[in-house]
Amino acid sequence: MTAQTRNRWWPWAAIVLSLATAFTLAMVSPADDVQGNLVRIMYLHVPAAWLAYLAFLVTFVGSVAYLLTRHFRWDRIAAASAEIGVYFTGLAIVLGMIWAKPTWGVWWTWDARLTLTAIMFFVYLGYLALRRTTDDPIARANRAAVLGVVGAIQIPLVHFSVVWWRTLHQPPSIIRPDGPAIQDSMMLVALIVGVLAFTVVYVSLMVKRIELIHLEDQRDAVERTADQPVAGEAVTAPDLGGPS
C-alpha cells in the first residue's frame, strides 16, 4: 500500500470514528448523577483539549527539527499542526464555556486553566499571524520555528495549572498516578472513543493540510520567479543576425 493510498483512508476512518463518538456519547454513555446530560459535552471538550496539546507539541517538534535540519517538510508539519491546534483550542474553550454557564453559572471564570488556555490560543494565533508577514519561505520558516519553540513554554503551564494552582477546573481525570477517576466504564469508553476519533480527525486534517501547504509553496515559488529571466541577467540571447 503506497503512502498516497494509505492517506486516502484517513478521512474515512475519521468519519467512521466521529459517528462512533456521536453514537457512544448520545446512546451508550449514561447521564451523570450530578451534571445530568451536560456531561456529554465533556466527550467533545476533553478530546478537543487533548488535540490542542498534541497539535502544539507537534508544532514544537516540527520547529526544533526544522532548526536542526533546515528541511521545509518540518516547517510544513509545524505550520499545519499550529493551524489545527488553534482551531481545536478555540473549540475546547467554546465547549467549556457552554458547559460552564449552566454548571458554574457563568460563561467565564478567572480560573488558571481557563486563562492560560486562552493565552495559549493567542500565542499560536500570533504564530499564524507571523507566518503571513513575509513571502520569503526561508525567513518565514526560520522565524516561525523560533516562535514555535518559545510558544511551547505555554503547554506545560496549561497542563499543570490544575496541579500548581487551586482551580475551579477539575484536575486530570484519566492520566493520574492512581488510575482514572471516572468510575463508570461506559463513560470511560465514550471518552476514549472521543479521544481516538479526534486524534484520527487530526491526522486526517494534517495529511491534507501538509499537502496543501506544499502546493501553496510551489505556487508561490512559481509566482516569485515568473517574471525573471530563466538564466538570470548574466546570460543574453545570441544575436543570430535575423530580422528583428
Add this chain to the structure above:
Amino acid sequence: MTTGFWQQAKAVSGRDLLRERRRGDVLWITIPFGAIALLLVPLAVGTDAALLREIGPGMYWVIVMLFGVLVAVGKASSETLPQQDASLLLGLDPAAGFVGRSGAATLLLLIFEVVVGVVAVGLYDISIIGIPWLIFTLLTAAIGLALLGTLTGSIVNSTSAGTALVPLLVAPLSVPLLLGATQSYEGLRLGHSIVSWILLMVVVVLVVAIIGVLTARPLQET
C-alpha cells in the same frame, strides 16, 4: 571584528545605549507614556484610595509588561537589513548581538521600572515591603522582558507587519513573568513564601535566554 564573545556583546550594548542617549526614546516617550497610563486608570475605575492601594501593584506590573517591552523591541527591531549584513560581514557573533541588545534593554527597563514605580507609589499609595526581594523581582522581570522583547523584535524585524505584531506575540508570552512579579508582591504583603514565584520567573528567564542564544544565528541569516 575578532574580539571575544563578551567584548562583542559589550560593544553592541554600548552602541544601543549610545543611540538611546542621543535619541531619548525611553526617557522622553516610553516613560511618560507609562506614567500617563497610571494616571488614566483611576479615572476609569474610580478614585477610591483603598481600591487604588489594592489594585496599584497589579496595574504597575501590567504597565511595565505592556509598555516596558516596547523598550526592548524598539532596540531589537531598529536594525536595518544593511546594518545586519554589515554586522555579519564584520564577524559579529549573532548570539553576542542578542546578549548585548538584551543587556542594554535590561538597563533601560530597570530605569523604566524605577521611574514608573515611583509614580505608581505616589499615585496609588503602594506600600514598599521586602526591599531585597522587591529588587530581585524588578531585576528578574527586567531581564526576562528584555530577553523576550529582544527575541520577539528579532523575529518580527523586517517583516511586513513590523512592530505591529509585537504586542500580540509578547503579551501572552510575558504572562509567567507578570504572574511571578504580581504574586511575589502579594506573597510578601501576606507574609507567604514567594520562592515558587521567583523560581517561575528565573526558569522563564533561563529558557528564553537559551532559546535566544541558540536561535540568534538562524534569525540573523534571514
